[in-house]
Amino acid sequence: MEKSVRSRRREDNESFYNPILPIHKWKDELVRAAKDNSFLIVMGDTGSGKTTQLPQYLYKAGFGKNGMIGVTQPRRVATISVAQRVAEEMNCSLGSTVGYQVRFDDCTSERTVIKYMTDGCLLRNTLADPDLTKYSTIVLDEAHERSLSTDILFGLLKKQFQLGSRKRRKYPLTVIVMSATLETQKLSLFFGNCPVVTIPGKLFPIKERFLNLIGPRDKDSTAYVTETVKVTLQTHLNETEGDILVFLTGQAEIERACNLLFKKAEAIDYRHDLYDRSVEGLLILPLYGSMPTDQQKRIFLAPPAGIRKCVLSTNIAATSVTIEGIRYVVDSGFVKQLNYNPRAGLDILEIVPISKSEAVQRAGRAGRTAPGKCFRIYSEEFWEKCMPDHMIPDIKRTSLASVILTLKCLEIHDVIRFPYLDHPEEKHILEALKKLYQCGAIDRTGCVTKLGHFIMEFPLSPNLACAVIKATSFGCQELLLPVAAMLSVEHVFIQSGESQKQKEAGQGHEELSQLAGGCNDFATLLYIFEQCKTSPKPAAWCHKNGIHWRALKSALNVEKQLKEIANRLKENKDFPVEKFDGPRNEMLRHCLCAGYFSNVARRSVGRTFRTMDGHGSIIHIHPSSAVYLGEEGRQGMCLDACRSRHTCIQAFYAGSD
Ligand code: ADP
């Protein structure tokens, strides 16, 4: 009897999936709906099993026979961690049946059928294969995030069908859009009234408290980090068992918060006289976008008995990844957001209050497996006055230059009448076209130039790609490729939370910048890269100089890939060849200015600068920059300039003449 039950189980392959996930009951309906429709929308709460299970259902139902099942994610970390998880569930090694592709890291093979990838990767892949002939199914996941690439893919997939690409493909393409909170009605209408399958989730009750530590007047201060850390410790001290999830905004901030917590933990370990009970039994784990994979895995492991896990995360843990066992959420109320600033003509990274719906989503993470609590460090007044109801989609907020160049390369010339789910402002589109024209990527008629096609070959922002191409045409790519690589990986400088260590690290970094020639952050990056590459013991060198060896390893790998692209392009007879000679740092400056010509500023009074884009807005150099420390009146290149305390402009040239 028992045997027959077990064999039936195996037939159903129940153990193949996680049987407790809400999506499981909907397996047959989902597969049927996917078979019957070209477009399908799946709505289900975060953690219901959409990302990890649906692709497996499709695979079992034979969807992979005529091409891959491609699943997009807006975030790199989520892409890798989900692929790992699914490979484990399917009992195969990563890169075989289940694989992933993110920028600079392709872990797929001939055998790959389920392919997780970032939405940016799929968008790039459409350049080489506009009809997506390699895929039988495209799953656009996390649609509610409304990332720029996903939004463009919505339009492209809709458009491809309108244009009758179905005739060009051997088999019809199935498109599934998955979302946790999006207005599915609107999306269904967009895709010709396609059906929506809703998976009801289950959430335990969550007690929500406003702690009034941050009010409307603290909107622009960084006080929320220390307050969040305090609340985390209080939660650990006062609450019964269950893990803690803390929401902060970015890597540097998370590292600082972890250090504040670690400092107490170190006191337990090494200095018994300073024994601090508050972090006893707390396992502190960071989670942010550019984290290496081996570290991400630890997030999902259950903590040892008697230990409480505390994950400090960016918004990624709000919807993209689900961590089991979380019963307490500490919400800082802030998020890092890329906003296009038309006055500066740049995307500016800003720390802004989250929307009310994001706050609800964050709180929801506490009630997946048991009743939970959410501690909001801000006040109700902050909620009312500073937090918008919903987040504005990226497409209305960020620079469109890169995606418009992609569309143009796909021969979609009328970028204004492209089917956008939410139409960006026309002046934003025109601004992007102007920028592309200025850097020579498109011509007067709006067509992509040869240079534009070369720019698209690099998985970099058009500005950076432009700088790299300039260097390659001068024959000095060995100066720019390392810089581009260093800018494409996580932050390389170790930031220690302890003031003494911080000081030492700061001095170390200052020395490095002096050795690199001073007053140029990019030259410092180049110097670090070269030192590492030539050092017999690179890991030790990094450790000694306060540099993340992990980040450097990635940078070495990225540089190799960029070099391959550059070398390939140089073979092209149309690739530009120019002559320019000068000292190293001058060459570097020249190439970077070719790409970032709109980021130039002139010194004004004291430490302030004015942009030279016609607006002349006032900016400050970030204190961590070599230019900040430089003598007054000198030229320099810095990585970050600030408009206010919270806004950073990247890659910036500041000179006095
Ligand atoms: P949804 O996409 O609906 O939000 P997921 O498919 O991401 O749901 O998650 C389903 C389950 O799989 C969750 O219980 C989650 O904890 C688990 N899970 C997802 N990724 C991993 C991973 N990398 N390691 C361990 N468990 C994971």
Ligand code: MG
């Ligand atoms: Mg998901």
